[in-house]
Amino acid sequence: MPDTPFAPVILGNVPGSFPHGVLAERHPAIIRQVREAFPYGPAQRRALDELLESCTEGTIEPLPADAPDRERWLDWGADTCTGRSWYDVPWLWSESYFYRRLLAAVGYFGPGAWQGIDPFRPAKRAELDAPETDRELAALDGLRDLPEPERGRALLHGSLWGNRADLGFRLSAEGAEERAPAPALVADDSERLWSLLPPGSDATLVLVADNAGRELVPDLLLIAHLLAEGRAARAVLHVKPYPYYVSDATTADVLDALDRLRAAPGAAAGYGRQLWSALADGRLAVRAHPFSCAPLPYERMPGDLRAEFAAATLTVLKGDLNYRRLVGDRMWPPTTSFAAATAYFPGPVAALRMLKSEVITGLSAGIEAELVAAEGQRWRTDGTHALIQVR
Numbered sequence: 290m291p292d293t294p295f296a297p298v299i300l301g302n303v304p305g306s307f308p309h310g311v312l313a314e315r316h317p318a319i320i321r322q323v324r325e326a327f328p329y330g331p332a333q334r335r336a337l338d339e340l341l342e343s344c345t346e347g348t349i350e351p352l353p354a355d356a357p358d359r360e361r362w363l364d365w366g367a368d369t370c371t372g373r374s375w376y377d378v379p380w381l382w383s384e385s386y387f388y389r390r391l392l393a394a395v396g397y398f399g400p401g402a403w404q405g406i407d408p409f410r411p412a413k414r415a416e417l418d419a420p421e422t423d424r425e426l427a428a429l430d431g432l433r434d435l436p437e438p439e440r441g442r443a444l445l446h447g448s449l450w451g452n453r454a455d456l457g458f459r460l461s462a463e464g465a466e467e468r469a470p471a472p473a474l475v476a477d478d479s480e481r482l483w484s485l486l487p488p489g490s491d492a493t494l495v496l497v498a499d500n501a502g503r504e505l506v507p508d509l510l511l512i513a514h515l516l517a518e519g520r521a522a523r524a525v526l527h528v529k530p531y532p533y534y535v536s537d538a539t540t541a542d543v544l545d546a547l548d549r550l551r552a553a554p555g556a557a558a559g560y561g562r563q564l565w566s567a568l569a570d571g572r573l574a575v576r577a578h579p580f581s582c583a584p585l586p587y588e589r590m591p592g593d594l595r596a597e598f599a600a601a602t603l604t605v606l607k608g609d610l611n612y613r614r615l616v617g618d619r620m621w622p623p624t625t626s627f628a629a630a631t632a633y634f635p636g637p638v639a640a641l642r643m644l645k646s647e648v649i650t651g652l653s654a655g656i657e658a659e660l661v662a663a664e665g666q667r668w669r670t671d672g673t674h675a676l677i678q679v680r
């Protein structure tokens with residue numbers, strides 16, 4: 290068998306499938322949530338109603354002629370998708386375009402008074418301010434006296450399992466977190482990850498973030514740890530240029546997370562101070578590249594991003610959506626080689642992800658059999674399993 294067998298691109302047009310459910314149920318629920326988030330005026334509400342009708346029963350319409358990113362979306366395939374049902378084009382494309390249109394409906398791209406107002410901010414803030422976040426930050430005090438490798442491992446796992454903090458997913462997967470996973474970690478290349486970032490190295494770490502709040506906070510803690518322990522000399526944090534997939538992190542969310550850390554008692558505040566000075570002296574940089582919201586796999590990344598990933602000692606991609614984009618949003622046989630599926634990536638790459646969609650590569654036949662025996666195919670999407678894969 291070749292390393293990368295043929296695998297079909299995932300569409301949302303199979304009733305009863307996970308992607309179909311996202312388009313038919315999750316997207317309408319997100320529109321309802323956004324309607325409640327702010328006292329939007331009649332024009333915005335009308336635009337939201339029109340989007341609801343379009344994305345459930347209509348076809349994909351082009352961006353207006355004066356949209357500043359119209360050319361970019363044409364490059365990303367808008368002309369081939371226009372006029373087709375949202376269900377019949379690649380699922381990744383439909384989902385991405387949905388968020389672009391949702392933001393336009395509420396006036397996010399302006400001009401006007403609502404320009405730049407994140408419709409998901411109330412939900413993100415509520416999560417960041419929740420007592421669970423206090424408990425997670427307080428747990429940092431218990432790590433203080435551990436030897437560095439153990440502290441590092443704990444923070445890596447905090448960042449990995451922090452990927453639970455996906456507010457869009459929670460709209461359609463209530464109770465997923467409570468189910469007992471077997472085995473919880475379906476692939477674990479963490480030793481290879483640590484070997485790429487030895488103490489005293491001159492490494493450049495790129496971390497491509499996923500969700501804000503209770504995922505971004507542990508991502509920042511991991512970065513602070515790697516910088517403080519000399520496992521990385523510099524780090525670049527990639528966030529989204531605009532709100533996306535409900536809870537994806539933007540620069541504003543980084544600042545909120547930083548404030549939360551700095552205002553916390555105990556060890557958390559120390560991490561906050563370290564991150565603040567790393568940002569101030571340039572050891573930590575934040576980037577919001579347009580391609581971070583592209584409806585395409587990373588294989589199609591533009592040259593400047595490719596050069597940045599090529600220059601990094603390690604690029605860590607967080608979360609389910611980044612995983613889909615990394616290996617390609619296809620129905621791979623689960624034992625497809627992760628190394629082969631990511632061979633195009635220009636440097637060492639790690640995926641830290643909870644399983645929340647059907648895309649998966651790099652499983653051993655034994656683990657796949659164990660998962661299927663215990664759960665049928667539910668393990669792929671129910672958000673109870675995680676993986677650390679490195680190439």
Ligand SMILES: O=P(O)(O)OC[C@@]1(O)O[C@H](CO)[C@@H](O)[C@@H]1O
Pocket residue numbers: 311315384452455457458499500534607608609610611613643645646
């Ligand atoms: O990237 P994340 O936050 O881990 O997950 C994103 C997600 O919730 O959204 C998609 C469905 O809308 C799925 O890929 C996945 O379940």
